[in-house]
Amino acid sequence: MKTDGIRSVSRSSWIIGATLGATAVLLMAIAVGVVRQSARRPGGDALEYQRLLTAVDELLALEGSHTVLTFQVADTAFGRQRLRYDTLVIQDAASTIPSLSPGGFLHDEVRRYNAFQRERLAVAARDVDRFHELQPYNPSIFRPVRRGDGSLGVGRTSAAWNRRVQSPFDGGWYGEVRTRDASFGWGLHSPHGSLSFEQPRRISRRVDGRTQVCEFEPRQNDAVAYCLSEARTPQAIFREAVHHQGDSRVVAGWAPLRVDGQRVRPGDSLRLEAGSVLRIAPLEPVVFGEYMEGVLSSRQWINGRMRRRAELTPPLDLFAPLGRSSVDPANPPEPGSNLLLSVSERASRRLTADLQEYVDDLPLAVDFGTVVLARIPDGAILALAEVGTRSEPGRSRLLERVVPGSAVKPLLAAAVLSQQPELGGLEIPARSGLVRSVLRVRSVPAGRGFTTALNCGQPASGTIDLRYHLGCSNNEYAAALVLAAIDSRAR
Numbered sequence: 001m002k003t004d005g006i007r008s009v010s011r012s013s014w015i016i017g018a019t020l021g022a023t024a025v026l027l028m029a030i031a032v033g034v035v036r037q038s039a040r041r042p043g044g045d046a047l048e049y050q051r052l053l054t055a056v057d058e059l060l061a062l063e064g065s066h067t068v069l070t071f072q073v074a075d076t077a078f079g080r081q082r083l084r085y086d087t088l089v090i091q092d093a094a095s096t097i098p099s100l101s102p103g104g105f106l107h108d109e110v111r112r113y114n115a116f117q118r119e120r121l122a123v124a125a126r127d128v129d130r131f132h133e134l135q136p137y138n139p140s141i142f143r144p145v146r147r148g149d150g151s152l153g154v155g156r157t158s159a160a161w162n163r164r165v166q167s168p169f170d171g172g173w174y175g176e177v178r179t180r181d182a183s184f185g186w187g188l189h190s191p192h193g194s195l196s197f198e199q200p201r202r203i204s205r206r207v208d209g210r211t212q213v214c215e216f217e218p219r220q221n222d223a224v225a226y227c228l229s230e231a232r233t234p235q236a237i238f239r240e241a242v243h244h245q246g247d248s249r250v251v252a253g254w255a256p257l258r259v260d261g262q263r264v265r266p267g268d269s270l271r272l273e274a275g276s277v278l279r280i281a282p283l284e285p286v287v288f289g290e291y292m293e294g295v296l297s298s299r300q301w302i303n304g305r306m307r308r309r310a311e312l313t314p315p316l317d318l319f320a321p322l323g324r325s326s327v328d329p330a331n332p333p334e335p336g337s338n339l340l341l342s343v344s345e346r347a348s349r350r351l352t353a354d355l356q357e358y359v360d361d362l363p364l365a366v367d368f369g370t371v372v373l374a375r376i377p378d379g380a381i382l383a384l385a386e387v388g389t390r391s392e393p394g395r396s397r398l399l400e401r402v403v404p405g406s407a408v409k410p411l412l413a414a415a416v417l418s419q420q421p422e423l424g425g426l427e428i429p430a431r432s433g434l435v436r437s438v439l440r441v442r443s444v445p446a447g448r449g450f451t452t453a454l455n456c457g458q459p460a461s462g463t464i465d466l467r468y469h470l471g472c473s474n475n476e477y478a479a480a481l482v483l484a485a486i487d488s489r490a491r
Contacts, residue, residue: 056156071152078128087114113140137261176338179345182294186244188286196291197223197242207282248272294345315386318396347383355385406473416485427463438479452476
């Protein structure tokens with residue numbers, strides 16, 4: 001066995017070991033934290049379209065036994081015409097329904113319905129014909145339904161895209177979970193995605209069998225939308241909208257648009273508020289609001305623009321529950337505090353895409369794959385990637401125990417040789433079976449030993465060197481290499 005030239009252990013080897021240990025501890029801390037939070041409350045706490053509509057359906061189903069909402073019909077005269085209108089009334093039986101109590105989201109919908117009826121009457125005082133024209137623009141989720149006996153019943157709209165109610169599940173969340181590259185601004189949001197006014201963006205939609213393109217371009221503090229115009233004429237201009245300070249307006253270009261159901265004619269403008277709903281053909285309805293990139297957990301709204309789990313691709317979704325409460329129950333964070341991660345969202349998405357491409361090109365079936373990109377020497381996790389099928393829905397593969405086996409041996413060899421390259425000449429006798437002593441360290445009881453094998457047959461030299469170890473994987477050589485690096489007495 002050759003040990004000539006082996007020098008004492010450098011402090012750097014301890015740094016390598018500490019780094020690997022710190023990285024493992026960080027991953028375990030994340031896993032324990034996420035598992036604790038996931039166990040504390042179910043992952044389905046999200047108010048989305050279908051859950052809102054289901055809640056309304058359950059409310060309306062109560063009408064058979066308990067009347068909770070009724071229509072009060074009245075009429076008024078405008079000149080020679082009499083107009084009939086209705087308002088919603090919350091009955092006493094609704095006191096047991098939290099969503100119909102003041103501050104509840106269905107209570108707000110009732111107020112929105114009644115306010116709309118008053119606005120129709122105010123418009124009719126100036127132009128009576130417009131009273132009926134406005135009826136399709138009811139902003140509330142509630143609709144009057146004519147029963148078989150001619151009376152009015154309470155129904156609902158078939159869509160919920162214009163609902164802008166904060167989720168009632170927000171009470172258990174302390175603050176935002178932000179990635180290292182989180183950015184903020186203003187833009188447009190829909191269930192299909194978000195766009196920032198600070199970056200150029202192209203969006204394609206199919207209209208009458210043809211692909212139509214909408215382009216958004218920033219201009220200092222304005223943003224211009226070009227849609228359905230071969231002459232590239234602006235369809236909408238968002239004034240002072242890039243850095244919204246409460247004075248933003250939208251100007252209709254060559255075609256009209258709608259803001260909160262109100263028609264804006266070409267050349268006219270309308271003030272924009274956070275949460276305003278716009279309709280710009282050919283896009284689906286969009287919401288004007290804050291744009292947050294790299295925010296994995298934040299305020300939740302039922303229009304889906306900030307879902308904490310559903311819109312996050314693996315493995316970033318494993319961080320979202322960390323905003324629910326403290327990892328350490330004994331030291332909860334202050335409400336409103338934010339959790340800043342060392343992970344980059346953009347790097348994680350790019351790494352995941354690259355990993356998926358690599359797995360797709362392999363000539364064998366792969367169930368899943370994960371990558372953790374950590375920084376040396378502090379062990380900070382910079383990016384994560386995960387592809388494949390999860391063993392449980394919503395549970396990241398990064399949280400599962402994985403036995404790397406011999407895959408760790410080349411990593412250990414690289415760590416040792418990067419600090420002590422002279423150990424590349426280490427050779428040990430070739431043998432197989434139970435190993436109780438490595439190099440010159442005293443023997444251990446048989447129960448504490450390990451087995452080794454000559455996976456590529458007996459070498460002609462009778463010894464195992466680094467080349468044989470890397471090509472054939474030898475347990476005793478791996479142990480000897482690490483032991484020689486950390487204990488000078490073993491040489």
